[in-house]
Structure formats: structure tokens, C-alpha cells
Amino acid sequence: MARGPRVIGPAGDVAEGPTLAMRDVSLRYAGAASTAIEDVSLVAQPGQVIAVVGRSGSGKSTLARLVTGQLRPTRGVIHVCGLDTTAVTPTVVAGRAGLVFQNPDHQLFARSVADELRLGPQHAGVSGPETDDRVREAASALQLEDVLGAHPAMLSMGLRKRVAVAAVLTMRPRLLVIDEPTTGRDAREAGWVADVVRTFAASGGTVVVVSHDLALVANTANLVLVLAAGRVTASESPGVILADEALLAAAGLEPPPLVRLALALDLGTGGTAPLTIDEVERALRARLGWRPQP
């Protein structure tokens, strides 16, 4: 992206207390032999980015739907901004927690991008002028100004994904949940995902990002949850998770190239992988006795 997104984040005062609190949450789909989510507890504060990783079928997308109120737990409690998601309708939760689906075609309905962006606020009873403001802001943040009149079906997969994110942002959620933002899209555009996630968190929101793109995880997350068969098998900083090749392999993942390079050169320190190229460069220069970058 040539220019960064405008700051776009939650509306109004930042809530006191955690954005998301899950306690001993389990979910079993009707008729299923085993639980999709088993005893998951998690507290997420404003400004935090939590990555959820794991194999297909490990429960990642189920977790995304639980924390946005689209599924209700079989056991346990989920609070979003202090609100018990089992006590209110999904529409009420949608004003606080927004979910971007893995496949944008599952959430795009309108005949133009502009109509799509208006849909959420209109249904929530937001005034016309306020809706227009939100649409302009979201379109600007995702750089969709040039395609506002286009039919979403006429756009590339990458653009459709951006429309889906913008549509969720027009609801001004405090919790933004993105399911596999960098799959099924043009990888050349992937930079915007990290920008949106970081900007949203920096402005006081909380992000849960479900992804197997570990470069994105390394770039954005403060905390990584590894899911296996519905259970949290690890909950650590990205540096610790990415340095643990055995853990990643068990979750069907590979370290990103930067971490592979650092591990191949034995640059990990104390079981923590370096997450930026600057760190790797410094470690290499120190080892080789080369002058630090002027």
C-alpha cells in the first residue's frame, strides 16, 4: 500500500476493563461426537492483538464465532466489554465485536461497495449523516474510494476482502476478529492487513486474528494461542511460539523465513526467536564482529 490507513478504531470512550473475557468455555456442535472448543479461558485488554493458530479443524473459526456472539457456548461464560454474550442477541454483540469471515463472499450482499458499507450502521439505527461519515472513514482506511460504486462481485478477491473488513469497521466495534485475513487473496496486498490490525489496536481496540500466516503473527501479535482439538495447548509471546519448531510442527505450521533463517544460524536467544530483520542483522553483526550499521 502506498499510504498508510487513517486511524480508525472504536467509537467513544475506551471501555474500562477487558474487552473480552472467556471463562472455561466449551462448545459442542449439535450431534457432534466431540467438543469443538474445550475449556478455553482468555482475557484480552484494549490495545492487545491476540493471534490464534492451529491446524484446520482445531477450532479456530469456532472460537472466532464464539467471541463475536454468533455461537453460544455449551458451557462457560463469554463477556465482551462487560456484556454477557449469552444474555443478549447477536445484534447487540455485533455493535461491540465484529467478525470478518474467511471468505468475504459469505458476508457481501449489497449491489455496490458503498451500499455494503452502509448496511451495518443502517440496520443498527445509526443516523444518515453519521453513517455517511463512517462509510467515508472506513473506505479511506481500506483505500476503497475508487471502487465505492463498483459491484463487490466485480472486484478481485483481495479487494473483496478489504470491503469485508471496511464493512465491519463501520460498526465501530471494540473487538475486531479477523478469520484468516491473508488466505485466498493476492499476497502482494497482504501488507494492509498488518496495518489495519496494528492501527486498530493502537487506537484502543482489541484484535483477535485467526491465521496460519506466521509472518503476520510475528508482525502484529502480543500473544499467540495455539489450539489443538479445541484446547489451548500453548499461550505465549510470538517470539517463544515461533522459536518452538516442534510445537509449530504439531500445529501444522512452519516458522516464517526470517525465523527459519535465524534458527539455521542458531541466533535464537533463550528460546525466543527474533521477530524483526533489524534484530537478526544486529545479532549477525555482533557475532561476526562487523561494525554496527552506521
Add this chain to the structure above:
Amino acid sequence: MPALVTIRDLVVRWPDGTDTFGRGPLRGVTLEIGAGELVGVIGLPGSGASTLAACLSGIVPRLTHADREGVVAVAGRDPEVVGVADMARVVATVLDDPEAQVTQRTVLDEVAFGLENLGYPVREIEARAADALTRVGLSGFEDRDPLTLSGGEQQRLAIACAIAMRPRVLVMDEPTANLDPPAARAVLALAREAATGPDPAAAIVVSGDVELLAGWATRMLLFDDGRLIGDGSPEVVLAACARAGVGPPAPVATELAARLDAAGDTLPVTVKGFVAWLADRA
């Protein structure tokens, strides 16, 4: 041996200045691609990399509002002039949205569709379809409805459809967008197989996954604002990418080597290459 792809002074203009699929204009491109090459094509969105791929299949200009000038010859045929069926005999395309390519009710019918339309005998169609499905790891999926497959499985089906045609030129635009790393490497392995098999084709892969392309491409083309600004080995083109800060981000190996070595014109492009490069210097 004459080139399989010849492009001379190729100019593509979009009447509205842009394309809703994000394909940019081309402002005068000349190049040749021969059998046996696995060409990686890179560039930021709108740079023209995808437009080049679409010109080879004829999607541009036949299915778009674009104007095309200059010479495009794929196995001696101009995709703008020659009919779809005749182009289908020589060039096969895989796109980043496999669901948009699906037309049939079963996986087997989908793979057979192109060959049936060209009038191949049933036995040959069956043999080629079985072979293609095996190569992409979809044997056993013959009777499935393509729309019930996962995104990754659909992408492998689109690739099976392409390789079943045994094209002279195989064009893939973001073929690994739906795939995890092992499956993505398998796609590049199929492209290499097409390029180096007994009847070698030219394989052309447009991808934003520069890290992936770097380990497989025999040649890299770098597009910027409609112009071909880099053409050579990955080690040379990506070194220029890292140094000049043009095009998409270079692989971490290249970026790091560029920071550590202010001079070299050839830099490593893979983790393995970097370790060897460093050993030479330490």
C-alpha cells in the same frame, strides 16, 4: 529453437485508467520466453505483472475493455486474434480465485471439460484426467462436487485442469493464494515438472509470494508501473529489488544480505543460500 512466448512493444491501456481486478497498464514491454523456463513474475499490485499473464491467455483484451498494441505470440499464435479453442491447445491458465473457474458438477467432469471440448478420445481424456488428479493429490475426489471442496482443494483442482491440457505454456496468476506452505511448494514443483518434463513447456508464475518463487524460478521478471525493470536470475533481480527498494519486498535472505554487503550484485534468495553466502564471508 524459437521462443514459445514472444512479446514486443506490448502496450495495454484501460479506458477508465484502471481495471476493477487491479490489473495495471503496460507501457511497452519486450521479452521472449523459451521452453524449459520457469519464470517468476513479480511486482506490486497494478504494476502490470498480472496484465502480462492475462495477455498470454487472451483474457486481455478479449474479455476486458482494455486496448492492446504490439506483438503477443504464444506458440506462434496471437491470443487476441486466434479463437479460444485454438489458444486452449497451447496455453492453460490458473487464477487466484478457483471458485470462479469451476463450471462442472463433479471433479472428474471438471478436469475432462477442456479435453472434451477439444474432441480428444474418451480413453485419452480418462487417462489424462486420472494422471492430473494424482499429481495434485486429488485422486479419490472424482465424484465430489467442486463447490464442496475447500479453497486449497479447489485450487489444486484448477491446477489439475490446466496440466491435463498438457499446455505448451502454463500461466499461473497467484496459484498459491489459498494454500499452506507445503501445498504451495507442491504447486511450484508441478510448474517445474511442466517446464522440465519430456516435452518441456514454458511455465510462468505471477506471485506476491516472492519468498516462494525465489527458490524455484529459473528466471525472474520484475514489473514496476507497467514497465519491465528487471529480467534475470532471481539472485540478480531480487538483489536489485532489495537495493533499490522497488517492487515487492525481497526475501528476508536477500534483504539481510543487502544490509550486510554494500556491494554485491548477486545476493542469496533462500535461507539455504544465505547460510552458504555467509559461510563464504565469515
